[in-house]
Amino acid sequence: MRKIQMVDLKGQYQGIKDQVNASFQDVLENTSFINGPEVHNFQAELEHYLGAKHVIPCANGTDALQIAMMGLGLKPGDEVITADFTFAATVEVIALLGLTPVLVDVDKESFNIDPAAVKKAITPKTKAIVPVHLFGQSANMDEILAIAEAHKLFVIEDNAQAIGSNYHFKDGSIKKAGVIGDIGTTSFFPSKNLGCYGDGGALFTNDEKLAHTLRGIVNHGMYERYHHDVVGVNSRLDSLQAAVLRAKLPKLDDYNNARRTAAKKYSAALEKNENLQVPQILNGDDTHVFHQYSLRVLNGKRDDLLKHLQSKDIPCGIYYPIPLHSQKAYKDSRYNEADFKNTNELVKEVIALPMHTELDDEQISFITQTINDFI
Ligand SMILES: *Cc1c(COP(=O)(O)O)cnc(C)c1O
Numbered sequence: 001m002r003k004i005q006m007v008d009l010k011g012q013y014q015g016i017k018d019q020v021n022a023s024f025q026d027v028l029e030n031t032s033f034i035n036g037p038e039v040h041n042f043q044a045e046l047e048h049y050l051g052a053k054h055v056i057p058c059a060n061g062t063d064a065l066q067i068a069m070m071g072l073g074l075k076p077g078d079e080v081i082t083a084d085f086t087f088a089a090t091v092e093v094i095a096l097l098g099l100t101p102v103l104v105d106v107d108k109e110s111f112n113i114d115p116a117a118v119k120k121a122i123t124p125k126t127k128a129i130v131p132v133h134l135f136g137q138s139a140n141m142d143e144i145l146a147i148a149e150a151h152k153l154f155v156i157e158d159n160a161q162a163i164g165s166n167y168h169f170k171d172g173s174i175k176k177a178g179v180i181g182d183i184g185t186t187s188f189f190p191s192k193n194l195g196c197y198g199d200g201g202a203l204f205t206n207d208e209k210l211a212h213t214l215r216g217i218v219n220h221g222m223y224e225r226y227h228h229d230v231v232g233v234n235s236r237l238d239s240l241q242a243a244v245l246r247a248k249l250p251k252l253d254d255y256n257n258a259r260r261t262a263a264k265k266y267s268a269a270l271e272k273n274e275n276l277q278v279p280q281i282l283n284g285d286d287t288h289v290f291h292q293y294s295l296r297v298l299n300g301k302r303d304d305l306l307k308h309l310q311s312k313d314i315p316c317g318i319y320y321p322i323p324l325h326s327q328k329a330y331k332d333s334r335y336n337e338a339d340f341k342n343t344n345e346l347v348k349e350v351i352a353l354p355m356h357t358e359l360d361d362e363q364i365s366f367i368t369q370t371i372n373d374f375i
Contacts, residue, residue, distance in 0.1 A: 001362050004354050006315040007191045011358035012255075016247045023243035036239035042246045043202075049249060052179045052204040054211035057237035058218050061160040061187020064201040066093040067235060068156045068183040069128070071203075071214040074099050078127040082158075083113040083139075084323050084343040086132040090158050091324050100125070103325045103335070108342045109280050111135055111294065111350075115143035117339070122147070128154040131181075133162035135319075136193070136259075136291040137282065138177045142170050145180070155181030159204075161291035163194050164256045168283045178204050183214075188237075188245060193259070193289055194252050196241035258357040259290040262364060266293055266353060269368035275299050275375045277349075292319055296349040301375050306351060308374045314367055317352040 013020070027038060039057055046055045058064050074080065076098035082090050084103040094101040104117035111134045118129055129148055131139035141157075148155045159178035163186050166174050178184030186192075188200030205211050213230075216223045221232030237245075248255070267278040277296040281288045297305050309316050323343040325335050337344070353367060 001366060002360070004314055004363050004367065005356070006317060006354050008356045008358040009190055009195070012356070016251070019247045020244055023247065024240060027239045027243055033239050034236060036242070038239045038242040038246060039237055042237075042242040042249070045246060045249055046202065049252070050176045050179050050204060052176075052184075053206040053208070054204065054214075056203045056205075056211060056214045056218060057242070058201045058203065058235040059237065060199040060235075061158075061185060061189065061192075061201040062089040062093060063233065063235040064185035064187070064203050065090060065130070065156065065158060066097065067214060067217050067233065068185055068203055069093060069097055069099065070217050070233075071210060072128065072154050072156070072182065074127055074154075077125065079123060079125040080128045080130060081118055081121050081126060082130040083132050083134070084325050084340055085111060085320060085346055086134060086158070086324065087160070087320065088324060088327065088330075089160075090130055090132055091330055094130075095330065099127075101330060101332075102126070103323075103330065103332075103340075105340050105342050106134075106346070107140075108346065110137060110139070110282055111346065112137070112139035113144070114342070115140050115147060118144065119147055120339075122151055122153075126151065126153060128156060130156045130158055132158040132160075133165065133177050135279070135294050136162050136165060136289040137287055138162060138165060138167040138180075141167050141180045148181075154183075157181045157184040159184045160187040160189075160192060162289055163192070164252045165289040166284070166286040168287060179206065182207065183210065188241065193256060193291055194245065194248055196244045198238075198241050200237045200241040200245065201235075202237070255357045256289040258359075259355060260285060260288065262355065262359040263288070263290045263293050265361070265364045266295075266368060269365070270295065270371060273372055273375065275301055276371075290355055292317075292352045293355045294319060294350045294352045296346070297351055297375070298349065300348075302349055302351055305371065305375055309367075309370065312370050314370060315354055318347075318350060319352050321347055323347055
């Protein structure tokens with residue numbers, strides 16, 4: 001059996017090697033490292049893929065979130081509601097900009113922000129909601145949009161983990177995750193579903209005026225060369241990264257299908273185990289792109305299973321081990337532990353199994369067998 005890896009970027013590279021190497025060579029020959037044609041072409045191709053009117057590339061997914069909040073004109077003191085159970089980047093930029101993060105609980109089945117908790121957290125100072133489409137599946141956007149509309153709030157989708165997934169609205173219409181709210185953001189960190197070979201990120205919006213604002217902010221607040229109309233940042237996707245992304249974008253649906261197929265095999269082998277709760281695909285196969293295959297280990301057996309898998313050389317991860325509201329940097333005396341019941345339980349239950357595009361049946365059988373034999 002091939003060695004099992006949490007993420008297998010080398011195996012994936014073999015499939016696009018000739019194309020990536022050739023386009024790297026082109027960029028090197030042209031020395032168009034910044035804002036070269038690769039960046040513009042990738043931008044247009046991603047707009048087409050997502051059905052987004054505007055894609056604004058930037059340096060990473062954290063910057064994308066920060067730039068989104070700057071672009072919407074959020075000001076110190078404004079409250080921004082986001083999920084307690086996510087990667088810290090989301091809450092980090094809220095705090096960094098002097099905005100007030102308001103963390104709320106998530107739903108235990110989907111791992112995503114709980115609309116009822118969002119509603120409860122709204123105050124006259126609330127300006128935006130940031131749903132995170134965790135592990136590859138959209139938050140409940142029907143309800144988030146309804147709440148946002150009723151309270152005149154902006155919606156920024158943190159789509160770092162769900163690029164390529166579809167969201168099915170209650171009325172039957174379908175949109176790509178990330179192009180539902182006012183702005184969507186993503187990360188091209190190497191291990192993400194669409195990853196480059198360094199750092200990269202992007203913002204998506206269908207709003208022409210907002211897109212213009214964002215394009216200036218990523219470029220030092222310049223709308224005309226050497227005229228700085230607003231305070232901006234320097235956040236660019238470079239041409240080498242764009243070249244990798246152009247090679248991978250046409251394969252994104254296949255990559256996501258490979259993840260989904262692996263996830264289904266995991267679930268088929270594990271769903272009868274009474275100590276496990278496998279991840280739920282909530283509304284049609286295309287709604288989940290399995291950035292992570294995170295399952296819940298019940299009855300207090302998570303940490304023992306983790307140790308056992310490690311002893312068998314099966315890599316696994318805990319996303320995330322500590323709720324954000326309990327992190328030193330993000331503690332707030334206004335929080336009440338009783339409001340974080342689900343996150344507090346999930347951090348003790350979740351375990352993520354190896355998930356990437358190169359998993360084979362032998363590896364999946366070995367992993368599931370090892371788990372079922374142990375618990
Ligand atoms: C990866 C990730 C980010 C940050 O992306 P970077 O490119 O690493 O800055 C933000 N939010 C979520 C949910 C992520 O998974």
